[in-house]
Amino acid sequence: MTVTTETVTPRAATSATEEAKPAEAHGQQHPIVIYLVVWALLFVLSTFSYLVDYFDVHGLARWSLIILFMLLKAAFIVAIFMHMAWERLALVVAILLPPMALMVLMGMMAFEGDYTNSDRYAHFALGTETQIREAPATQAPQVAPRGAEAPVAEKPPASAAPQAPKAEAPAERAPAAAKPVAHRHAAQKPTSGHRMRKHGRSGSG
């Protein structure tokens, strides 16, 4: 009996020291308060990001707040709920580093999307596709508040019935005729503000 207790005691001692370093060897068991606090924090952060939309915050403030709350929430979920904070760094590095490659993809596709966008502004008869398709149905609410004069000018042909089926597919591919080009340059001015906003968005990812 005494012999066995003596052999057991040192083991118990080591496991006690491990218990002091939380959960590395014994599964992820932590005080439940931590989860409740993070839970409450996630609620608060979600409310904040919802309020950004509710109060209709715009521009730089909008997307920086959205990104900030998003990253905070993601960090809490990964670190606490998924126990990443208590894992060994070898696992953390193996799991979190590879997705960083996505930043490269994101950067390339932001560049590409931006280029495509400017290409379309340079070579397309703008807005024809959706306007022609949608003008009969949702003319007034659709075109008016988006703040471009160009659609108004292009509307009359759009509402004509025979045009609609033709424009459905090939509108994007159709090279702009000489007259629309001149017209579009006039139209480009008012929409540039809209483009600027998109640039701001792309920068944030």
Next chain:
Amino acid sequence: MSGVTPSTTGALALRPKGVRGVFADWGSDQRSFKSASWGKAMMWIFLVSDTFVFSCFLISYMTVRLSTTVEWPHPSEIFALEFNGKKIPLILIAIMTFDLITSSGTMAMAVNYGYARKRRAAALLMLATAFFGAVFVGMQAFEWTKLIHEGVRPWTNPFGAAQFGSCFFMITGFHGFHVSMGVLFLLFIARNVWRGDYDYPEKRGFFTGRKGRYEIIEIMGLYWHFVDLVWVFIFALFYLW
């Protein structure tokens, strides 16, 4: 407490920490993840691959949204609901977000109770998680139905840029599928925990023939929290942007 890391229980506390620990672990000529069992490591690796899938969807969404010359539809108006004749913007999505966070909270507590060997409490919390997950899927079905009735299709919609529909159905559909599978996964594990499968050595998995461990709740939890994590990104980038 036995099975989590069978071979290195005592040695783990002695291993170097920090960056030196990374090199020591990876250069040990043994398994690299000293603190994680194979089950947990494999779930993490699966989640990394899933991260790439979802990122591809979100990045392609960014690309088409950047490149279209047509105004992007306003999610804040599209996902508004009317209460007492007053329109509240994006309220449905907000409720879905809170629902999913709540399910994440119950899941985290289920993991805790599992390791504390309170299996009834753990099973009930997992059932609660599954319930919140099912509610989420239900709200998503409602949202899809509403949008489809309003004429949103993957190739067109009445609100603006045509790409909105394809992005919406692809991203939320794939996420909803993950939630649905997670609910099934949860129900399955909850049944095992409730029966006490992981307490009796003679109980073995029907597929692997191995003895299960309470760690499965944590592994299950990793999946569930990941689904919540993806929703955080979808909520911010698709609905709020």
